Amino acid sequence: MLRYVKAGLALLVAIVLAWVLNTKQGDVPPVARLLSPYRGFWRNGETAADFPARQTLHLPGLRQPVRVRFDDRRVPHVFAQNDHDLYYAQGYLTARDRLWQMEFMTRVAAGRISEVVGPRTLEYDRFQRRMGLPYGAENSLREMLKNDTTRLVLESYSAGVNAYIGQLSPAEYPFEYKLLDYAPEPWQPLKCALLLKLMAWDLSGRSDDLRLSNIRRKYGPEVVNDLFPDYPWREDPIVPVGTPLDFKPLPVPAAPAPFAAALSDKVPQREPDAELGSNNFAVAGSRSASGLPLLANDPHLQLNLPSIWYQIQLSAPGQNVYGVTIPGAPAVIIGFNESVAWGVTNVGGDVLDWYQLKFKDAARREYWHDGRWKPVRRVVERLAVRGLxxxxxxxxxxxxxxIVYDHDEKPFNPQTPTQHALRWTAHEGADEVLAFVKLNHARNYRDYDQALRTYASPAQNFIFASNQNDIAIRPNGRYPLKYPNQGKFILDGSDARQDWQGWIPMSQTPRAKNPARGFLSSANQHSAGPDYPYYIGWDYAPWDRGHRINQQLARLKKATADSLRVLQNDNLGINAQTMLPWMLATITPATPGAPKCAAPPLRPNSPKARAVQALARWNYHYTTDAVAATIFELWYQELVKRLWDDDFGKATTGLEMRPPSQDRTNRLLLTQSGSQADCFQGASPWIDDRRTPQKETVQDLLAASLHSAVDSLTRKFGPLGPKWAWANQKSTDINHLAQLTGFGHQDIVCAGSRGTVNATSARNGPSWRMVVALGPQVKAYGIFPGGQSGNPASRYYDDMLESWRTGQLDELVFLRAADENHPRLQAAWRLEQ
Amino acid sequence: MKPFLLLFLLIFLLSTLAQLWLPWWVVLPLCLGLAAWRRAAAGAAFLAGLLGVALSWWLPAAWLNTHGAQLLATRLATLLPLGGNSWLLVLLGGLLAGLVGGLAALSGAWLKVRW
Structure with a gap:
């Protein structure tokens, strides 16, 4: 009897153990299924034999044979005989390399992460739904399917992705599916639209409306106008000032009286990173060695693996285009063909506004608008949660x-529950895919002009160059026709005059073509100068990158592709160049006979004195070994904090606000902080730290911030020395999309900072660098920090990282015909029915 | 042939074959049945199950670790965390599956079914 009990017990333990090892436990993957050499991760390895030099793949639904050549970076060069097969092949090949990534990103957009991860991400999913990303995607999809071309492109692409998914057995699922224990689901055109909305969120989802309303409420409109102006002190706008208008502007709606929004501490959580930005520039033939234009683009995004972009060449009757694509979306997003090249950077326009609502009662079924109660539409979102x-x-x-936020909410006044509705261009249906398909086909400026008309969101600075010697730029997208400052603050949701009143016509977006100066550029700064007739927004990226780019471009003569590459890797910090001389002069003791307010001398050889010496020798370049860059960044940061924390910080004021921009801060410091000569008499009252009884001068702030910067660096790295090198302090990381330790690269030694043209910061940076030299035979160069493959087992997962790190570009293999010979081609496949 | 060796070989061969088509936990009924049928001593059965199943994992995992999967195994061994040692991952996987096999075989040995 006893042995049966023993046997039963052993069996029970074995079964429980097997069950535990076979099941995902919280965040722990199903260990045995993952580690099994029969079906687990071991099967995801990649050998040379997994990538045959020649093979024919039979894919259902292809109409004619498609030829695909692969180069030594594993970039597919697709030669199809019709558009259906072209986008089918794009879908198939992209899925082959990036299936998990593209599907995961659409889940992020759609608010469907919890379905695979569990309750941990439920709030995130809820937020995505409430921001209306899926709602916007559905609106866009409706628009897209109305157009025959877009419908064909989306459906063919989806069929290609599904052909790949259909081939997979669970043992062949990409690694991350095994780790997270789920299966790919069929692809649909909606997913392509979702990805565009995710881009819109990343690039136009920030809003300071609540913060600005709070500031206006606390300090009044004069302070807002002074410290948060609509146009900066120093600017070098994208469309050069003085560019003549080629249209007659529409009348702008009249501005209603300002609306005093309720004070609010509800700021949007999970805002996209303010650091995201990009550069692009085009040089006219007059400045190039070849006499034909050059074009460069480097979009700065959060750096992840698998890489954000996927390179491909797409060729079919009527087009032959090369560039980068977003895995999961058809067509080339940034690229070139034999006649033209184009690139994009983000427009910082204000296309997202909040409306304060007045509900009839706590049931929130009706809201007040335009003199009557209007019904609230209720949409029930169903969120699937793994295991629940x-x-x-x-x-x-x-x-x-x-209405995005109604949780965690203490109504300002219990009688009038105030909540905010979101108005955002990303909710509008528009056919961005068609714009890219047309750009892929473009042969000249007119085609570019036509292509951009259906492009709405996220608004981008589309730069363009053609081998007909045209260069052009257009901060392009759908912009609401606003009265000045509309949406800078919370708007009154009951006043119809504060609604968006229509759109700036697509033929009247800011634009410049073939300027006399012979170059165009954008780096997320203001779209146009004050001479542009419409209000698009007030808060753009600081001028640093844009100014430096224009400065350097203006010096170019006989430029080559390499001149543009060098500019992409430029590490000069305009902010340091502007501020550091003043900072040092104000803090270092002046020569004998100086006024009595000169700074007290620093003890020789003290850490601060040595820091000041290092700073004084610096050439403002953010090179990897620059110790002074580390000190300056921290010193400036601390200074700004000390300057504004007492006025706009939450700890002191109890309100969600934001400090003035870098431009306004610098203006205050340089011109309104007084001077040593008269003991800082007449300095702006903002300088004083109102938390202390005594009155601080800017010299006090500088001294205190230098002290704390040097102190914290000494604590972090030890005494001043090579360990303080900029690359060490910045510590650029490229992480796996799912934040998997061991699947990314940490502490990459690379130059640049967020304010330099080479805008590589701790987590963000140039996600694709491209330079195109137009000509009778176009030549192009490009690199991204990763690789073509999404498989962490593959050498091609991160094979381009080293070239990227050191600022090199690959020459891009651009084929004119499917059977063209090129020394870097390695494989030739046929796809057929 | 010694009963242990025979049981061990049977477990190794049959679980290797079975796992080509069936989920890994097929080793559980397999070891249970084989141990009960061969009527091995409890200790020997446990060891035969443990090693037989473990070997059915070690061999293919070791082969894959030297043929294309090492980079991924190293990354996974960093994540788990096993100090980025892919061979530890080979060892660990086999031991875990082997433990299930060993316990199932132990149970089978105690059952000692007479056919």
Whole structure:
């Protein structure tokens, strides 16, 4: 009897153990299934034999044979005989390399992460739904499917992705599916639209409306106008000032009286990073060695693996285009063909506004607008959560858009529950895919002009160059036709005059073509100068990168592709160049006979004195070994904090606000902080730290911030020395999309900072660098920090990283015909029915 | 042939074959049945199950670790964390599966079914 008990017990233990090892436990993967050499991760290895030099793949639904050549970076060069097969092949090949990434990103966009990860991400999913990303994607999809071309492109691409998914057995699923224990689901055109909305969120999802409203409420409109002006002190706008208008502007709606929004501490959580930005520039033939234009683009995004971009060449009757694509979206996004090249950077326009609502009662079924109660539309979102029953979330929609925040909320006044509706261009249906398909086909400026008309969101600075010697730029997208400052603050959701009143016509977006200066550029700064007739926004990236680019471009003569590459890697910090001489002069003791307010001398050889010496010798370049760059960054940061924390910090004021821009801060420091000569008499009252009884001068702030910067660096790295090198302090990381330790690269030694043209910071940086030299035979160069393959087992997962790190570019293999010979081609496949 | 060796070989061969088509936990009924049928001593059965199943993992994992999967195994061994040692991952995987096999075989040995 006993042995049966023993046997039963042993069996029970074995079964429990097997169950535990076979099941995902919280965040722990199903260990045995993952580690099994029969079906687990071991099967995801990649050998040379997994990538045959020649093979024919039979894919259902292809109409004619497609030829694909692969170069030594594994970039596919696709030669199809019709558009259906072209986009089918793009879908198939992209999925082959990036299936998990593209599917995961659409889950991020759609608010469907919890379905595979569990309750941990439920709030995130809820937020995505409430921001209306899926809602916007559905609106866009409706628009896209109305157009025959876009419909064909989306459906063919989806069929290609599904052909790949259909081939996979669970043992062949990409690694991350095994780790997270789920299976790919069929692809649909909606997913392509979702990816565009995710881009819109990353690039136009920031909003300071609540913060600015709080500031206006606390300090009044004069302070807002002074410290948060609509146009900066120093600017070098994208469309050069004085560019003549080629249109007659529409009348701008009249501005209603300012609306005093309720004070609010509800700022949007999970805002996209303010650091995201990009550069692009085009040089006219007059400045190039070849006499034909050059074009460069480097979009700065959060750096992840698998890489954000996927390179491909797409050739079919009527087009032959090369460039980068977003895995999961058809067509080339940034690229070139034999006649033209184009690139994009983000427009910092204000296309996202918040409306304060007045509900009839706590039931929130009606809201007040335009003199009457209007019904609230209720949309029930069903959120699937792994291991738990589905959750339902009711989102309220007004004609403005969805009400994003109604949780964690203490109504300002219990009688009038105030909540905010979101109005955002990303909710509008538009056919961005068609714009890219047309750009892929473009042969001249007219085609570029036509292509951009259906492009709405996220608004981008589309730069363009053609081998007909045209260069052009257009901060392009759908912009609401606003009265000045509309949406800089919270808007009154009950006042129809504060609604968006229409759109700036697509033929009147800011634009410049073939300027006399012979170059065009953008680096996320203001789209146009004050001479542009419409208000698009007030808060753009600081002028640093744009100014440096224009400065360097203006010096170019007989430029080559390499001149543009060098500029992409430029590490000069304009902010340091502007501020450091003043900072040092103000803090270092002046020569004998100086006024009595000269700074007290620093003890020789003290850490601060040595820091000041290092700073004084610096050439403002953020090179990897620059110790002074480390000190300056921290010193400046601390200074700004000390300057504004007492006025706009939450700890002191109890309000969610934001400090003035870098431009306004610098203006205050340089011109309104007084001077040593008269003991800082007449300095702006903002300088004083109102938390202390005594009155601080800017010299006090500088001394204190230098002290704390040097102190914290000494604590972090030890005494001043090579360890303080900029690359060490910055410590650039490229992480796996799912933040998997061991699947990314940490502490990459690379130059640049967020304010230099080479805008490589701790987590963000140039996600693709491209330079195109137009000509009778176009030549192009490019690199991204990663590789073509999304498989962490592959050498091609990160094979381009080293070239990227050191600022090199690959020459891009651009084929004119499917059977062209090129020494860097390695494989030739045929895809057929 | 010694009963242990025979049981061990049977477990190794049959679980290798079975796992080509069936989920890994097929080793559980397999070891249970084989141990009960061969009527090995409890200790020997446990060891035969453990090593037989473990070997059915070690061999293919070791082969894959030297043929294309080492880079990924090293990354996974960093994540888990096993100090980035892919061979530890080979060892660990086999031991875990082997433990299930060993316990199942032990149970089978105690059952000692008479056919």
């Amino acid at each position: 029953p589905d959750r339902l979330d009711t989102v309220l929609y007004t004609h403005h858009g969805p």
